[in-house]
Amino acid sequence: MGQVAFDTLQATEDLETVGMSREHARAISLIVRRSHEVADVATKADIADVKRDIADVRKDLSAEITDVRKDLSAEIADVRKDMKIQSEKVDAQFADVRKDIDTRFEKVDAQFADIRKDMNNKLEKLGLSLTIKMGGMIGFLVVSIGLMLKYLR
Incomplete structure (x- = not known):
């Protein structure tokens, strides 16, 4: 802050001119000078400087905010690209797993189809074998019963 300029010699002379004693005029001038030394009085120039400083800070902050937004937008875009790539990789891996599962099924x-064919073939052979054996047994029984009836008569 700037200080207001105060000329003690001029003030003393002015007070003496109006009829004040030299000692009184000197004491009053010193008191006024000391009060000006202690007081922080803002001048118009000080206020203008502060306003300029605030405007500069606002410009700097605005520029920094703009830069940060650009940086964040770029980083977000990069993250989105990375996520898309990862998603595509995961989708491809799932597709591969599905293909593997389909192939295994x-x-x-x-x-199972081969096992069914084998079982059907074996069952047919078994059925044929059983039919032949039962036919043979029935034939044997018929002949045996026929012979028994012939001897019993």
């Missing part, structure tokens, strides 16, 4: 289905 197809193999299992084929194995």
Whole structure:
């Protein structure tokens, strides 16, 4: 803060001119000078300086905020790109896993189909074998019963 200029010699002379004693005029001038030394009085120039400083700080802060916004926007865009890439990678991995699972299910289905064919073939052979054996047994029984009836008569 600037101080108001006070000329003690001029003040003393002015007080003496109006009829005050030299000692009184000198004492009053010193008191006024000391009060000006102690008082922080803001001048118009001081206020203008403060206003300029505030305006400069506002400009600087505005520029910094703009820079920070640009930086954040760029970082957010980078993070979004990274997330998109990661998402695409995960999607590709899921697609691969699905393909693997589908392939395994197809193999299992084929194995079940082969097992069914084998079982059907074996059951058919078993059925044919049983039919032949039962036919033979029935034939044997018919012949045996026929012979028994012939001997019993």
